Amino acid sequence: MRLVRVGLHSQGEPLALMRTDCHVCRSEGLHARARVEIATGGRRVTARLLQVEAGLLNPHEIGLSEDAWMRLGATEGAVATVRPAPPAASMSLVRHKLYGGALAQKDFTAILGDVQAGLLSDVQLATFLSAGAALPLDDEETTALTRAMVVVGDRLSWDAPRVMDKHCVGGLPGNRTTPIVVAIAAACGLVIPKTSSRAITSPAGTADTMETLAPVDLDLPAIRRVVEAEGGCIVWGGAVRLSPADDAFVRIEREIDIDAEGQLIASVLSKKVAAGSTHVVIDIPVGPTAKVRTAEAARGLATRLSLVGARLGLKVACLLTDGSQPVGRGIGPAPEARDVLAVLRGEPEAPLDLAERALALSAVLLETGGAAAPGTGADLARAVLSDGRAWAKFAAICEVQGGLRQPPEAAQIRAVTAHFAGQITAIDNRRLARLAKLAGAPGNPAAGLVLAVHVGDTVAKGQPLFHLHAASTGEIAYAIDYWTGAPAITVAG
Template identity: 60%
Template sequence: MRPPAVLNARRLGIDTCQEHVAYMRSDCAVCRSEGFGTRARIELRCGARRVVATLNVVYSSLLDEGEIGLSETAWAALGALPGQPVQLAHPAPLQSFAAVRAKIGGRPLDAAAAAGIVGDICAGRYADIDMAAFITACAGNRMDLAESIGLTRAMTAAGQQLRWDSPVVVDKHCVGGLPGNRTTLVVVPIVAACGLLIPKTSSRAITSPAGSADVMETLAPVMLDIATMKAVVGREGGCIAWGGAVALSPADDMLIRVERPLGLDSEGLLVASVLSKKIAAGSTHVLIDIPVGRTAKVRSPQAAATLAARLTGVGEALGLAVATLTSDGAQPVGRGIGPALEARDVLAVLQGDPAAPADLRQRALLLAGLVLEMGGKAGAGQGLALATTVLASGAAWAKFQAICAAQGGMRTPPRARFTHVLGVAHSGRIVAIDNGRLAQLAKLAGAPGAPAAGIDFQVRLGDEVDAGQPLLTLHAESAGELAYALAYAQSQEHLVTIGQHDL
């Protein structure tokens, strides 16, 4: 048996967005003798650790002879020291990918295939291009109920699972597609203040300008490990943490990283993503908000009913009580679109500010009331009144501050360095708003990567507006991003529809 190929590790300090990437010289003897080429998959071993990485070939003097460069993610996963020998080998064949090819060809995924795919994704055996193929194969409505159940079960089993000393553990979730819909940060403290357990793990933005975790991070730390999360929930009854930090559904976290640049949504993957994390977090009862609107993620009542049926069906198969609410998705919720701007709206609601966005307040109270009813703290039809009382009394605001303190201390949301007010082009009535284009505008301004960036949206459907009055204010961290976003806004004829004319 020939000795293993060995090169010395070098940390290159390259951020590859959590993908394991290795770099080898084009004239490297190991690269040539093993037949490694650009984009090849190679197995790296260092001590007891091993990872599978994607190879990039270097034609410059970046690396010395006998060195292998590692991205930040690969370096951390391998646990190498500078100059430490790393063994290289061809990875074992990716057997589960045959099921992905079969799915592309139209064959359903059975439970064993789903488990194999999820296991290989969690083990790092899937390159980003492999995961992109899987996501695309499942996109649209290409997964049936049985496939969703199998995939959800596999994703749940692949990560850590929390257990709580309570027979009832509640949660809520929104399927997304509605800018500014940051009800979680209001619902959690209301519900926790009523004595229910609500260990909320939230996602970062996938295709939106902000996820609940992005917004909460402007107010308190969200990267809680399991022990810290349990301590926060044990002390305050609830938390608002980033799900990726606790690895409750690691395959989903990896798939989301690839879904984000693809901009693809799949009903089957969405259901598996949401419910695997709820089950792994120890939830027994979950309320899911499904906004419906012409430019929302879910476009019709029929599509909402189909999604609701899949959510409840998968939940029932896996022992999770799921209730759904179809809500109005015709326009953004609140005024802010972007992490810090949405946090400002949340604080206004919790603090009882008379100028707080009424729609955000009302939507959060409705959801909190339904969760309280699901959890047995209020009778049927009585949850809204209880939630309203808790918010008005200041108990929810006190609970939110306590949760922030337990998670590491409350923060003040940042403010953008640059702003620009965009005026209404002509007088008339606001008759339509494009949620997708507003979200894109906020992202072009820098959200969510720049937490202070985004939009202050200053009109609502049905408003009578005059030419020149403020329509929205752009917030950006750099002059270049501000100009980029402004150019996009001025080029969009259907961002907002006023009467029979478009802005």
């Protein structure tokens, strides 16, 4: 069959389009949503089949989505062979877990091998992730999954006795400390090759925010060049094959809105090991509407992260932090980037809570990395931030990554005001994140919202609570409709 690029975007799942009356569908008994293997030029891809009637394609043509086209490295009009895809043998292991069985190292290796080869459909991937959420992975399984996730990808190594990293488990809008922490650590001489993810269920991931300031889709040689030049980088992990199976998991987790603890631990630590890190500081925000709701749950997660990390040769330090409300003012890629710039530049209006959280994390990182003696990390971090060394280092990192740029501005900005005077007694992180996503974040980097209040503030009637940033009035309207039915900020009169 001849290949046709149909320009269909499928969010990571390879799709193939064939006519219902084509000879392959008839001879092989293929039906819509079947799995097909397409091969040409020595490369192959497994795709989900969609069927069309006459008109869009000729009988001897097969249309490919953008994801399938790129994976196959196809050329328009090239001849490809098409056959039913062989079943993924590892699904028997997924079913074993689903029915309450435990999985061993070899089992996870087999499953991850099929994930990396593209043999598991999105439905099958969702089944695997759901099984690990409903029947939580124990420490042995979590360690085995983490090792398997490292094995199927590339690994970096560095000529340094200590390679630092920092991570946040998420669930707290605006908590964009990574660029600040990396700048402080690198300015103090530490090696910190930071690979970050895009948003899973949030309005912005670190990579989304950083991309409004500098290129983040660097390959491995480029990452090495940046780190060798400046000591650190802040890049998108999905652009390289560091724990690549996790990228497939993240895409499905975004769809089904789950982030099970065992999978979270494996996702975090596999990327740290693959990046060549030896020491990592992990921020665990705790609050009633954060990802981790109680201090007890946070301590349990911290214990597991440290235990699994130790088994993989990582020294893990966890900080339990306040997750009762968003950090900073911006929520969304560009609004958060402006907060980061304000803190690094020492601007008078810089959000103090973001700066203080970044300094606390930096203090632990500096002491763990040997750049500061025990008990002196906080003073060193504050000095490096206040005297401009952190800003100079961040600007230098951005330049080597491809050039520092200004975050984009939203075309539409609308204030949402208080209906009556009172005190802000609570802010719902999840609802506020949903508002920012309805405004267009993170797909539109300029979209999101900018908070005007925090818990404890008093407001007058008509005073802005936040400003929505969006590309269109329609998106503003979507967000306001949601706000009307589910206000995220509680004002007690």
